[in-house]
Amino acid sequence: MHSIREIYKIGRGPSSSHTMGPERACEAMKKEYRDATAFEVTLYGSLAKTGEGHRTDYAIRQTFGDIPCRIDKDTTKTDLPHPNTMEIVALQNGRELGRKTWLSVGGGDIRAAGEEAPAEQAEVYPESSFSAIRAFCEAEGVPLTAYVYHREDPGLRRYLNEVWAQMKATVRKGLHTEGVLPGGLGVKRRALELRRAGRREHNLIKKENFLISAYAYAACEENAAAEGVKGYYPAFDITPPHLVSGVVTDLGIYSPYDLHRYFTDGHIDEHNLVV
Numbered sequence: 335m336h337s338i339r340e341i342y343k344i345g346r347g348p349s350s351s352h353t354m355g356p357e358r359a360c361e362a363m364k365k366e367y368r369d370a371t372a373f374e375v376t377l378y379g380s381l382a383k384t385g386e387g388h389r390t391d392y393a394i395r396q397t398f399g400d401i402p403c404r405i406d407k408d409t410t411k412t413d414l415p416h417p418n419t420m421e422i423v424a425l426q427n428g429r430e431l432g433r434k435t436w437l438s439v440g441g442g443d444i445r446a447a448g449e450e451a452p453a454e455q456a457e458v459y460p461e462s463s464f465s466a467i468r469a470f471c472e473a474e475g476v477p478l479t480a481y482v483y484h485r486e487d488p489g490l491r492r493y494l495n496e497v498w499a500q501m502k503a504t505v506r507k508g509l510h511t512e513g514v515l516p517g518g519l520g521v522k523r524r525a526l527e528l529r530r531a532g533r534r535e536h537n538l539i540k541k542e543n544f545l546i547s548a549y550a551y552a553a554c555e556e557n558a559a560a561e562g563v564k565g566y567y568p569a570f571d572i573t574p575p576h577l578v579s580g581v582v583t584d585l586g587i588y589s590p591y592d593l594h595r596y597f598t599d600g601h602i603d604e605h606n607l608v609v
Contacts, residue, residue, distance in 0.1 A: 342497045345442050347557025351418050352388035355438025360397040367424035367431050372402040378419040382407035415447045508552025515558050525552035
């Protein structure tokens with residue numbers, strides 16, 4: 335891993351390749367062509383075929399804001415540099431200012447077609463296995479968190495504070511929003527319902543399970559909605575909470591029933607986690 339930043343990212347859901355990537359491509363075009371009065375976007379490959387379900391169109395329009403934007407989908411072209419390809423044309427009063435083909439290469443990362451892939455970054459973590467990391471921590475007498483800060487650059491702590499603030503904002507919004515998620519499948523939001531159930535529950539274990547599930551659903555639902563505040567977007571798929579059997583931390587392995595207590599230092603107070 336080049337940096338733990340690869341795991342913790344902030345962007346518009348529900349897909350790193352279908353919403354975060356296109357969003358960043360549009361932001362790059364807005365920055366490069368500040369005098370543009372309109373944009374034209376053509377989606378190819380997977381972006382064209384599944385973009386509507388992923389709300390790619392919505393992410394593009396939200397990014398361009400008040401600037402008019404036309405979006406076309408070409409599902410027939412097969413000679414593509416990448417499955418997630420999009421072309422953006424910048425216009426000023428009908429005159430073309432420039433165009434660029436963008437590749438959404440995964441994890442929210444983008445690259446302009448024709449540009450060489452960025453040079454391979456040096457490994458931040460020289461240890462290639464967790465047993466080696468554990469041996470380092472034991473030899474130095476430090477916890478896993480201290481090991482990460484030791485290997486990363488000084489800006490990591492500020493970056494993780496930004497991610498943590500966004501995590502809380504995402505969960506907070508999800509816990510206070512009702513209704514049906516966009517996308518046409520009629521999926522009802524459940525986070526607020528689970529939170530209310532947790533507050534009513536007197537059984538300690540069940541209460542914890544309700545609250546933990548509420549937090550997880552809140553994050554998932556905000557990423558799926560792709561609207562409002564940008565969400566914390568993990569660079570991996572979110573596992574439904576009822577399928578989680580344990581969470582590995584530097585202090586040990588915690589069951590879902592223990593997780594809330596772990597975050598709140600022994601107190602069942604959800605406001606300590608979502609403030």
